Amino acid sequence: VAISGITSLNSDQAIEMAADGICRCFCGDRARRDRLDPGVSWGSTDVDVLEEIDESPFQAPQVAGRISYSIMADQPLRGAPIRQGELWWLSTEDRVDQVSFSLHVNGFSFELEAEQCITSVSLSPFALVRNCKFQSSCPNLNLSDFKIFKVSLFTQGVCYYFGVKGGDEHEAEDLRLRWVLDVSQVMRVVTLSVFPPFNISCEPLVLVPSTARRLMAGYLLHHNDGFIVSVLYCELHPHSEDKAKLAIYENEACQTPVMDIYVTERSICCEKVGINCSCFSIEEHQFSTRTLAERKLWLRAISNLKVKLQNRAPIPSMEDLCNFRSSIKEHLATIKPARAPSDPLLQRCHWRPRHAAAVEVRPPPLPPQGDSSAMQPPTPLMLKPRLPSAGEDDLFGPLATIQSADPEASKREPAPLTTQVPPHVLSIEQQANLPVQTCSRSSKDCLPAPAG
Numbered sequence: 001v002a003i004s005g006i007t008s009l010n011s012d013q014a015i016e017m018a019a020d021g022i023c024r025c026f027c028g029d030r031a032r033r034d035r036l037d038p039g040v041s042w043g044s045t046d047v048d049v050l051e052e053i054d055e056s057p058f059q060a061p062q063v064a065g066r067i068s069y070s071i072m073a074d075q076p077l078r079g080a081p082i083r084q085g086e087l088w089w090l091s092t093e094d095r096v097d098q099v100s101f102s103l104h105v106n107g108f109s110f111e112l113e114a115e116q117c118i119t120s121v122s123l124s125p126f127a128l129v130r131n132c133k134f135q136s137s138c139p140n141l142n143l144s145d146f147k148i149f150k151v152s153l154f155t156q157g158v159c160y161y162f163g164v165k166g167g168d169e170h171e172a173e174d175l176r177l178r179w180v181l182d183v184s185q186v187m188r189v190v191t192l193s194v195f196p197p198f199n200i201s202c203e204p205l206v207l208v209p210s211t212a213r214r215l216m217a218g219y220l221l222h223h224n225d226g227f228i229v230s231v232l233y234c235e236l237h238p239h240s241e242d243k244a245k246l247a248i249y250e251n252e253a254c255q256t257p258v259m260d261i262y263v264t265e266r267s268i269c270c271e272k273v274g275i276n277c278s279c280f281s282i283e284e285h286q287f288s289t290r291t292l293a294e295r296k297l298w299l300r301a302i303s304n305l306k307v308k309l310q311n312r313a314p315i316p317s318m319e320d321l322c323n324f325r326s327s328i329k330e331h332l333a334t335i336k337p338a339r340a341p342s343d344p345l346l347q348r349c350h351w352r353p354r355h356a357a358a359v360e361v362r363p364p365p366l367p368p369q370g371d372s373s374a375m376q377p378p379t380p381l382m383l384k385p386r387l388p389s390a391g392e393d394d395l396f397g398p399l400a401t402i403q404s405a406d407p408e409a410s411k412r413e414p415a416p417l418t419t420q421v422p423p424h425v426l427s428i429e430q431q432a433n434l435p436v437q438t439c440s441r442s443s444k445d446c447l448p449a450p451a452g
Helices: 169-193 292-310 318-332 428-432
Strands: 067-070 083-092 095-104 107-112 117-122 128-132 147-153 158-164 216-223 228-240 243-249 257-263 269-271 279-282 285-288
Touching: 083 107, 083 169, 095 169, 107 169, 128 169, 147 169, 158 169, 216 292, 228 292, 228 318, 243 292, 257 292, 269 292, 279 292, 292 318
Parallel strands: none
Antiparallel strands: 067 228, 083 095, 083 158, 095 107, 107 117, 128 147, 147 158, 216 228, 216 285, 228 243, 243 257, 269 279, 279 285
């Protein structure tokens, strides 16, 4: 496997990729400004900016509750294919098969003609496409003739590798560039389709005191778990002492808080590197914006807060907040919102947080009245591992053993079992002959001992 940058038809359009954990290929590790923006017609090599699309005046939406979508890859593909062609599918390190590839408005499918097998994959906002290069370890497979790109569903740990061939290297690069742009355009359309219409706001809500120190706020996609994303309203607050805060609400009314994410000088905030990818992360939280320009704005604002935290800047005053908001508004004036499809291209679902199952602990039964065992201390509760029955696999592994701290203990013979009672422990018969003890205190003065 080798590291390689990707060069398009023009020599000044070089895109270097950064490898991620689920990618077995090596890509470049230096991030540059992505020149392959998604506002292009299908299969066109001309580059435009998707954000620069005129649209009708904004109308405030009425979003109620929490909006969540499923990002499972088995959702049905919509409409007729918008592009079809022959690609090479790299299923393993030593196998390359020619497939018929069909690109739809919300995903893709490919058919392995030799096995009559069709694979369909619906794309989500948390997916990316990028170029890569392989060096196969198989001596019978030469991948130098292929120009390879990958489609990664990185939140689900799934990755597909495809290659193209051309008459010469120049033609193959052109063909790969067209496929990569078209797949990235599908991802942008799917992402835009699930956002409600909104404008990023810098002004606090008069009736909601918790928004008084708002710097900027807007909808972001948040990855909840492996298969569900939510459209949440995120509000960035300035630094205070040793941290800044990203307050997250169900919607723009800011009446139902979901969680707070705190940003410190050591917090890891980075973008996901892919062609036209609008995803970024704050620690373990994965987010996606509508456009690349909005992602740049969010990361720039968070980066500025981290710099202030590193320099131990004082808590900003109200005048400072006004200056911060003015700077953000100037940048917002240069961003034109993208036109979203009227119909979400992901299936709507209901978000239910997972709660830990309650465990009921019952006390041991009390001995009957008059039984001599009543004089014995209660038997402590013990949790015993379930032993596998005959013919059943041991799912719990070997039982733990207690080892003595004495290194010579394992060499000595084990002590024989005996029924001899230690001298300081009374037998049952001796305990039964003990005189009855009385107490002068009332029952109100005797409090139970704390548990444990």
